[in-house]
Amino acid sequence: MKKYIILFLFLSFIIGGIYFYQQNKSENITYLTEIVERGNLQKNVVATGTIRALKRVEVGAQASGRIEKIWVSLGQQVKAGDLIAEIDSQNQRNALETAQARLSSYQAQLNAKNVSYDVAKSNFLRIQKLYSQKSTSLNELDNAKNSLANAEAAIKEITASIKQAEIEVKIAKTNLGYTKIHSPIDGTVISIPVSEGQTVNANQITPTIIQVADLSKLLIRLEISEGDITKIHPGMKVEFSTLSDPDHKFHSQINSVDPALTTLSDNEYKESVATTNAVYFYANSIVDNPTNQLRIGMTAQAQISVANIKNTLLIRTATIKREGSQTFVNVLKNGAIEKRQIQIGQNDEARSQILSGLAEGEKVVSSQIIEGEKIGNSPRRVRMF
Template identity: 40%
Template sequence: MWYKNKRFLTIAGIVVALLVVLAIWLVFFNKPKPPELVTQAAAIGNVEKTVLATGTLVPFKQVSVGAQVSGQLTKLAVALGDTVHTGDLIAEIDSKTQTNSLQTAEAEVANIQAQRASAQATLAEANSNFARQQTLYKADAGSKADYDTAVATLKSAQGSLAALDAQIKSAQVSVNTANVNLGYTRIVAPIDGTVIAIVTKEGQTVNANQSAPTIVGLGQLDKMTIKAEVSEADVANIKPGMEVYFTTLGDPDKKYYATLRSIEPAPTTFDPDTTTSSSAAAIYYYALFDIDNPDGILRTNMTAQVYIILQSAKNVLTIPSAALGHQDKDGNYIVMVANPKEKSRPPEPRKVKIGVNDGTNVQVLSGIKSGEQVVVAQATAGDSASSASAGGRRGMGGPGGPPGGL
């Protein structure tokens, strides 16, 4: 039995030794690894806080050229894309009706003028008779009745002539109106510009009694206006005079810079005749600005991606906005700064004063130097990828961090 006890003691000793070794390893050699940090160096860059909007390009000045008289469009003198000058012929409408109206009005004037000539002769005769009866009456050679009749006849002749003069003026107005209507059958360009739309084709009949039908649309394309739709959440932050730039879908790398001209006071869908509104509909306001277009690259109804600059800082020290922690009562933010040479050391908290924050990067006014590594996320050893992704979204400040900008 003694050899069995000896064997048992040997096994027990080995187990105890293994436990001692395990304990030593756990205490001295199995220290937990520090959490993996995602860092980024503070660097010189630009920061812009902007309002993003979608815009449409329209000519700075555009006119719908319409018809003021009814009739068939007998001639269309322009084509789409033609350049015209003020007074150039655009189209002609069949003028038979207007010509007939003018001739009728002129005939009426001639008729009244003939009546006036007759009335003038009658007046002259009445004047002679009045003078004769007046002489006889004063010499007691004529009767009072004949004198009174002569006076009445004279006044009647004078009144008839005055009435005909008034009729001539009225008839002349009709002639002038008929002349104007005849002129309306020749539609000319009211401005210099380019034909950007042809609404009525040659041979069509237009009816100006129902509405003013549009023949063509003219636009001056050497200068364009951008109508940017700004949401009601952002419109309070913008004002005329702000710098703005935009890109087009055809050339997204080219930026066109301008100055905000105005913000329209009513929403884009405003209808003064409608008293009800839908609370579910999004509300937008047009922000307007202009851009020169001497080479004609910008075209009517192009879509523009518009950036209205609220704040900007160029060539300044920047760090990612995700690095910002909580804000203290003095307005400073806590930022964790890592030491790349001593990765085992925990990151150092710094008080940082910031300037412009565009939601992605932030301007650093004090507290950090260029090249220092700031912590933007913290990952666990077991799930570094997912934690780094989440940290990049949340930043080091958690729920209390700064908003993502506009």
């Protein structure tokens, strides 16, 4: 029995020693670090937009009547001044002929009035001479004077009628000209919403006959979230692609940023107030389209470069810690950990720019490995520092 007691005490001593050793031995810690390096940092804002025509004109009809001929087809190139459609001009020609006939009538009447005026003037001068010789009465002189005045008034009246008739002729010629519809710009026919034989009424609402757009330059309306809009300014570079060819990259720049919220309605952008939907502002980018690869209505997936910094100090953003208003990192220096306050600038998805607090080549602690600790079946664990 005594032998068992001695064995028990011996084993207890051994186990206690092992426990004491394990409790008092120093932890073997390995630090994982990131080197402060110089590099380039580019920060982008991702946006989606719709490609639109920069210059688009809805060519309307200013004359009423039946569409007699459409001279262009969809997709056709036109020049400013090209004839694109004609409206039946019979009514306008009749109106012009009527106005011209009225003008001719007034001009003939003016000739007759001039003759009457010459006769009245000659008679007045003759009677005036006779009256000075006391060879006629004052009553005869007054009658001759009144006749001359009436002849002069008749000329003025018919002259006014002629001016009015001339205006009516000009209006009739203009209305006749409206029956021939010309393109106001160089461009491409992108829509023909009417057909030959259709009757249009310009007295109610100006009907659109043709839509012409200049496709050599297009406008991209980029949706920018409220959180990013203050970062976007004119002159920033834009790289974008389309859904039809995502591997082809196009390049442009921001030309303007809308000052207010806008909504898209009936192919026109209008100022709007905020709604319960997501808030977006619009940035505008004009892009050259010399090969017509881009088409109206395409969706553009764009990246706007808001920061492009060369040769700056960089560390991984994950190594940066924050306490209140302070920003700091843990620096491994001479085997010891130093808590260092830093100032950061721009950042991208993974890295941050260091403005002060760190030097190139310093080691910033990202995590630590402690020997002997277990999580599950793992003999050691990584502890984020």
